[in-house]
Amino acid sequence: MSEQNKLSSPSIFIGKQGNGIISFGSGQPDLPPPREAIEGINIRNDLRYGLIQGEIELREALSKEYPTSTADNFVITNGASEALDLIFRALSPGKVLVPRPYYYSYPPIIKLAGMEPVYTDLNEGRIDLDDFKKKVTDCKVVLINSPSNPTGRIESLETLKEIERITKKLGIYIISDEVYKDLIYERENYNIQGEHVITVNSFSKTYAMCGVRVGYLWSNVQSIVDDAIAIKTHTSMNTNLVGQDMALHAMSTPKEYILEQQRIWRGRRDLIYKGLCDLGFDLWKPEGAFYVLPRCPKPKKFVWLLYERYKVITYLGDWFGSPDRIRLSYALDNKEIEEGLNRIKDALKEV
Amino acid sequence: MSEQNKLSSPSIFIGKQGNGIISFGSGQPDLPPPREAIEGINIRNDLRYGLIQGEIELREALSKEYPTSTADNFVITNGASEALDLIFRALSPGKVLVPRPYYYSYPPIIKLAGMEPVYTDLNEGRIDLDDFKKKVTDCKVVLINSPSNPTGRIESLETLKEIERITKKLGIYIISDEVYKDLIYERENYNIQGEHVITVNSFSKTYAMCGVRVGYLWSNVQSIVDDAIAIKTHTSMNTNLVGQDMALHAMSTPKEYILEQQRIWRGRRDLIYKGLCDLGFDLWKPEGAFYVLPRCPKPKKFVWLLYERYKVITYLGDWFGSPDRIRLSYALDNKEIEEGLNRIKDALKEV
Numbered sequence: 205m206s207e208q209n210k211l212s213s214p215s216i217f218i219g220k221q222g223n224g225i226i227s228f229g230s231g232q233p234d235l236p237p238p239r240e241a242i243e244g245i246n247i248r249n250d251l252r253y254g255l256i257q258g259e260i261e262l263r264e265a266l267s268k269e270y271p272t273s274t275a276d277n278f279v280i281t282n283g284a285s286e287a288l289d290l291i292f293r294a295l296s297p298g299k300v301l302v303p304r305p306y307y308y309s310y311p312p313i314i315k316l317a318g319m320e321p322v323y324t325d326l327n328e329g330r331i332d333l334d335d336f337k338k339k340v341t342d343c344k345v346v347l348i349n350s351p352s353n354p355t356g357r358i359e360s361l362e363t364l365k366e367i368e369r370i371t372k373k374l375g376i377y378i379i380s381d382e383v384y385k386d387l388i389y390e391r392e393n394y395n396i397q398g399e400h401v402i403t404v405n406s407f408s409k410t411y412a413m414c415g416v417r418v419g420y421l422w423s424n425v426q427s428i429v430d431d432a433i434a435i436k437t438h439t440s441m442n443t444n445l446v447g448q449d450m451a452l453h454a455m456s457t458p459k460e461y462i463l464e465q466q467r468i469w470r471g472r473r474d475l476i477y478k479g480l481c482d483l484g485f486d487l488w489k490p491e492g493a494f495y496v497l498p499r500c501p502k503p504k505k506f507v508w509l510l511y512e513r514y515k516v517i518t519y520l521g522d523w524f525g526s527p528d529r530i531r532l533s534y535a536l537d538n539k540e541i542e543e544g545l546n547r548i549k550d551a552l553k554e555v
Numbered sequence: 556m557s558e559q560n561k562l563s564s565p566s567i568f569i570g571k572q573g574n575g576i577i578s579f580g581s582g583q584p585d586l587p588p589p590r591e592a593i594e595g596i597n598i599r600n601d602l603r604y605g606l607i608q609g610e611i612e613l614r615e616a617l618s619k620e621y622p623t624s625t626a627d628n629f630v631i632t633n634g635a636s637e638a639l640d641l642i643f644r645a646l647s648p649g650k651v652l653v654p655r656p657y658y659y660s661y662p663p664i665i666k667l668a669g670m671e672p673v674y675t676d677l678n679e680g681r682i683d684l685d686d687f688k689k690k691v692t693d694c695k696v697v698l699i700n701s702p703s704n705p706t707g708r709i710e711s712l713e714t715l716k717e718i719e720r721i722t723k724k725l726g727i728y729i730i731s732d733e734v735y736k737d738l739i740y741e742r743e744n745y746n747i748q749g750e751h752v753i754t755v756n757s758f759s760k761t762y763a764m765c766g767v768r769v770g771y772l773w774s775n776v777q778s779i780v781d782d783a784i785a786i787k788t789h790t791s792m793n794t795n796l797v798g799q800d801m802a803l804h805a806m807s808t809p810k811e812y813i814l815e816q817q818r819i820w821r822g823r824r825d826l827i828y829k830g831l832c833d834l835g836f837d838l839w840k841p842e843g844a845f846y847v848l849p850r851c852p853k854p855k856k857f858v859w860l861l862y863e864r865y866k867v868i869t870y871l872g873d874w875f876g877s878p879d880r881i882r883l884s885y886a887l888d889n890k891e892i893e894e895g896l897n898r899i900k901d902a903l904k905e906v
Contacts, residue, residue: 251764309789415796438660445766
C-alpha cells in the first residue's frame with residue numbers, strides 16, 4: 205500500500221467522480237443555486253472594465269448588511285480566496301496567528317504574501333484563550349474562521365468578544381473569514397466587529413455558486429481597503445462583471461431559501477454525526493459549515509483503503525494541520541451519506 | 556496650477572466621463588463585443604467549482620491556435636493581469652528585464668511578487684539589442700510586449716528571433732505579453748516560440764470584453780504551468796465559469812470580425828497620427844495596439860491644462876516610464892478624435 209504516499213494534497217482527488225464513487229471530499233454545496241442567481245441575468249453589451257473596487261450597486265446592497273457601513277467599505281473579489289490574498293499582501297510582512305486545524309489554503313496563502321503563520325492549537329475544536337493570549341502579542345494579524353472548515357465548530361460569543369478586546373488593546377488586526385456565516389445551526393452568526401477588523405465573505409456557500417467566484421472584503425480600515433484596491437489594479441483588475449451581476453441578483457433570494465438550506469444541512473449533520481459515532485469514531489459535533497473531523501488511528505492507510513477498495517473519498521486531516529484525523533464533507537444527499545457510512549463500516553473491518 | 560500634483564497615477568481619471576469629456580485615457584476598446592460572446596450563453600444550473608487550470612473545452616479550443624500544443628499547456632486566468640501575477644510569483648525571486656517605456660502595471664506586479672525589474676530603454680520605440688544583451692545576462696526572465704502599450708510599436712521579426720536565440724542560449728525565460736496580437740496593422744503577429752517561452756494572452760482586446768476578465772497563460776515549461784496552478788489553487792481558484800463560457804463562444808466569431816476591427820483601428824490610427832504630426836508633435840507611428848506616445852515639453856502642466864480647461868483626458872508618459880511624453884489611447888470614434896485634436900490645438904496656444 206505504498207501508493208498511499210500519493211496523498212500529498214487534495215488535488216489527487218480532483219475530478220474523481222461518478223463510477224460509483226462517494227465523495228466526502230469537496231468543500232462545496234451540492235445543492236443547486238437559487239433561481240434568483242441565474243434567471244433574469246442579461247449579459248450586457250457593454251463589457252468594458254468595471255471599477256476595481258466592484259460594482260457600486262453590489263457594494264451598496266452589501267452595505268445594508270453591515271451596520272454603519274457604506275459601499276466604500278467593500279472590495280469585491282474573485283471569491284474569498286482573492287480577498288485573503290489581497291489582505292495578506294496589503295499587510296505583509298509580519299506574523300499571522302492561525303488556529304489549528306485550519307483551512308488548508310491558509311498557510312500557503314500567508315507565506316505567498318511574504319507573511320509568517322504562527323499556530324495556536326484548538327482545544328476540543330475551539331480556541332484556547334490562554335494559548336491565544338501567549339502567542340498573539342508577537343503577531344500583526346489574527347485569522348478567525350467561525351464557523352470553521354475543517355472543524356465544523358463555532359466559537360462562543362464570549363470568546364469572539366474577548367478576541368475583539370485583546371486585539372484592539374494590542375493594536376492587532378483581526379481577519380474574520382465568515383464564508384460559512386449562513387450555514388450555522390446553533391445560533392445566529394456573530395459578525396466580529398471593530399475598527400481593526402477585516403471581514404472576508406463570499407456568495408459561494410450561501411448561494412451555492414462557488415464556480416462564479418464572487419467574494420468580498422469589508423473593513424473600516426481605510427488604508428487596507430485602499431491598498432487592496434491598489435494591488436488588485438495590477439493583479440486582476442475588476443472582478444468579472446457577469447458574476448457580480450449574478451451575486452447582486454442572488455441577494456434578492458428570499459430568506460426562506462437560506463432557512464431551508466440550513467434545515468437540509470442540519471439533517472445531514474445529524475445523520476453523519478450519529479453514523480460516525482455509532483461506528484466508534486471520536487469527533488466533534490458540527491455547529492456550522494458542513495465538515496466533520498473524526499480522529500482516525502492510521503489516517504493515511506485508512507483514507508487510501510477507503511478510496512482504493514471502497515470508492516469513498518475522504519481527506520487527510522494532515523492537510524488541515526491535524527495529522528491524527530480525517531475530514532469528511534457532508535455536501536451529499538442523505539442516501540449517499542448512508543451508503544458512504546456503510547462502506548466505511550465495511551472498511552473498518554479491514555483495519 | 557499646483558493641482559497638477561494630483562497626477563500621481565491614472566486612477567485620478569477613473570470614472571471621469573460624459574459631461575463633454577473626451578477621454579484619450581482608458582486602454583480598452585470602445586466598440587461592442589461580437590454577438591457570439593453574448594448571445595446563446597446559458598448560465599448553467601451547476602455552478603460548482605471548475606478546474607483550477609480552466610475548463611477543458613476552452614483550453615482545447617485554444618490549443619488549436621498554438622502549434623503542437625495540448626490543453627495541458629494552458630492555464631485560464633482572471634485576465635492577462637492574473638496570468639502575469641501567477642508567472643512572476645512562480646518564478647520569484649530574480650531579476651526581470653523590462654523594455655522601457657512599459658505598461659504601467661509591470662513594475663508593481665513584478666515587485667509585488669518579490670522580483671526586481673531591470674530596464675532596457677527603447678530606441679525610437681524599439682528594443683536596442685546592444686543594451687538588451689548587456690543587461691539580460693543578469694536576469695532570470697525577459698518581458699516582451701509586442702505590439703506594445705504604450706508605444707504602439709511592434710518589434711521586427713529579426714529582433715524577436717534574436718531574443719529567442721539569446722535567451723535560449725543563456726537559459727533565461729521569455730514572458731511574451733501578446734494581448735494586442737490581433738490589433739496589429741503592419742504584418743501578421745509573430746508568436747514568440749521556444750521551450751523557454753511563457754505567452755500571456757487575453758480575450759479582452761480582441762473581443763472587446765475587458766470587464767469579463769478572461770485571459771490565459773501558455774507554456775511548454777511544465778513546472779511553470781504546475782506552479783501557476785498550485786498558486787491559483789490558493790489565491791483565486793477557478794476563473795469564473797460564465798466568463799470562460801463567453802470566451803469559448805467568442806472564439807467562434809468569424810475572422811471577418813477581427814479584420815473589420817483592424818480596419819477601424821487603422822483608420823483611427825491614421826487620423827490621430829496625422830493630426831498630432833500636423834500639430835507639431837514628435838511621435839512614433841503606431842503599428843499595433845491603440846496608443847500614441849508623443850513627446851511633450853511640460854507634460855504635467857499640459858495634461859492638467861487639457862483636463863481642467865479643455866475636458867480632454869490624456870495620461871502622463873511618466874506612469875509608463877517615459878517622463879518626457881504623454882500617452883493617448885485612440886479607442887474613440889473618429890468624431891471624438893477630431894474634436895479632441897481641435898481642443899489640443901487650442902490648448903497648445905496657451906503653453
